[in-house]
Amino acid sequence: MTQYFVYGRDAAGSGELKGRLTPEHWAFMDRYAEALIARGPTLTDDGEATTGSLHIVDLPDVQAARSFAYDETYYQAGVFESVQLTRIRNHTPGTMWDFANAVDSYHRYLVLTTDAPQAITSPHVILAGDLLALDADEHLGRALLVEAPTAEAAADLAQAALADVHPWTFGGRR
Template identity: 70%
Template structure:
C-alpha cells in the first residue's frame, strides 16, 4: 500500500534539520526501493525548507508508522506535525519516471481537499487521492507538478481549496 507522509517543519528548526540531514539520508537509503517520491517543501524564495514529503510503498500501517516516527528529523524534533495518509497513485509511476522537466518552471506540492479529477498534463509529476489510515475515507488529494507560479500550480491541479508549497526533488546532493 502506498502512503503520503508529510512532516511540517517547526519554526526555527532549519539549523537542526541541516545537522540531521546526513542521518535522514542514511535512514532513507534503507527505503530506496519503496520510495515513490521525496523531497523538501520550501519557502517561496526557495531559501529554507518548510517540510519533508515522502510517498512510500509499505506493506502495513505499522511499517508506515515506523517509517514516519523513527525517521531522524522526527526523532530530533524538527517537525511540528506529521501527516500520514493512504495514497492512491493515479499516475502509477514515481517521481523518477518524470522526464518532461521544463527550464524556467518551478516544482510544487499542491494539497487539496477536493475530490480527485483526472489530470492530464505533461507537467504533472505524480498525483493521487489521500485517504484516512483506518478506513480509507477520502481526505483530498496531493499533486506534484511543475508550473510558473503557485496560482498556475493550483489551476493545473484543478483545485479549488488548496495549499501550494514550493517543492523540489529530494535525495542526496
C-alpha cells in the same frame, strides 16, 4: 503493498537542527530506497530554506508506515511541528524519477486539496493521487506534485476550489 503519503512540516526555528541531521535522515531513507515513489523538501517562496519534508513510499502495512514516519531522524529530534500520514491512491505510473517532461524555466510544487477525487491530465503532473485515511476508505483530499511557472499555475493544475501550494523540489538520492 500500499503507498503512503508522509509530509512533515518543520517547526519554527528548526532549520539549523535539520541541517545538522540531514546525513542521518538520508541514511534512514536509504533503507527505503527501493520503496520510495517521491521525496524532497518543501521550500520557502524564495527557495532559500526548507519548510518540510515529503515522502511517498510503498510499504506493506500501516505499522510499517507509522515506523517510517515516526522512527525517522527528523521526527525523533523534534524538527517537525506536525506530520501528515495518510494512504495515497496514486494515479500516476512510476516514480518522480520517471518524470520526463521537465521545463527548464518551471518550478516544482506540492499541491494539497480537500476536493473529491478527480482525474488530472497534464504533462506537468509529476504525481497525483487521492489521500485516504489510514484504516478506512475515507477520502481526505488530493496531493499533486507538479511543475509550473508559478504557484498560481500549480494551483490551477489541481482544478480545486482551494489549493494549499508549497514550493517543492526533488530530494535525496536514488
